[in-house]
Amino acid sequence: MQHRIFVLLNLHFVAGILLSPPSNVAISSFNMEHTVKFLPGPGTPTETHFTVQIINYRKNSWRLVSGCSELTAGQMCNVTRAFKDQYNQYKARVQAFTATQTSNWTVSRWFQPLSDSETLPTHLHTKHRKDTRVNSLHVVHGNHHCSIFSDD
Numbered sequence: 001m002q003h004r005i006f007v008l009l010n011l012h013f014v015a016g017i018l019l020s021p022p023s024n025v026a027i028s029s030f031n032m033e034h035t036v037k038f039l040p041g042p043g044t045p046t047e048t049h050f051t052v053q054i055i056n057y058r059k060n061s062w063r064l065v066s067g068c069s070e071l072t073a074g075q076m077c078n079v080t081r082a083f084k085d086q087y088n089q090y091k092a093r094v095q096a097f098t099a100t101q102t103s104n105w106t107v108s109r110w111f112q113p114l115s116d117s118e119t120l121p122t123h124l125h126t127k128h129r130k131d132t133r134v135n136s137l138h139v140v141h142g143n144h145h146c147s148i149f150s151d152d
Ligand SMILES: *[C@@H]1O[C@H](CO)[C@@H](O)[C@H](O)[C@H]1NC(C)=O
Pocket: 017, 018, 019, 020, 021, 103, 104
């Protein structure tokens, strides 16, 4: 019996997959700044690190995100620069690793910067010019500018 347990553990070590995969891998976005967030899987040792890769719909191959190859639990991956094409679609995947083990990858859903980014006005200027009786509202959010004028 003892012998059999030893063999099983040894097989796991050779395969290298033993860590539980990260959970809740999601891409969130605010004002066109995009972030990959994740949680460590259950029982993940504290010395575990995490690596993030992305894929886009047009180029069908996974690639590393610079600055996100050795994250610790609770750190997020800034993919603003990597998701620069607003009309493309992207996915992220996260893998846990230690010196001797890796986890399976956990993959996010598809994300499109243009439609999935929440944008709120960052600047709001209102002007009321008494002399001309024109009200103007100037809204800036992300790269978009919009001016609204109205007569009194
Ligand atoms: C990793 O993925 C393989 C194949 O999908 C699965 O059989 C295995 O149980 C997974 N390992 C872990 C630790 O989740």
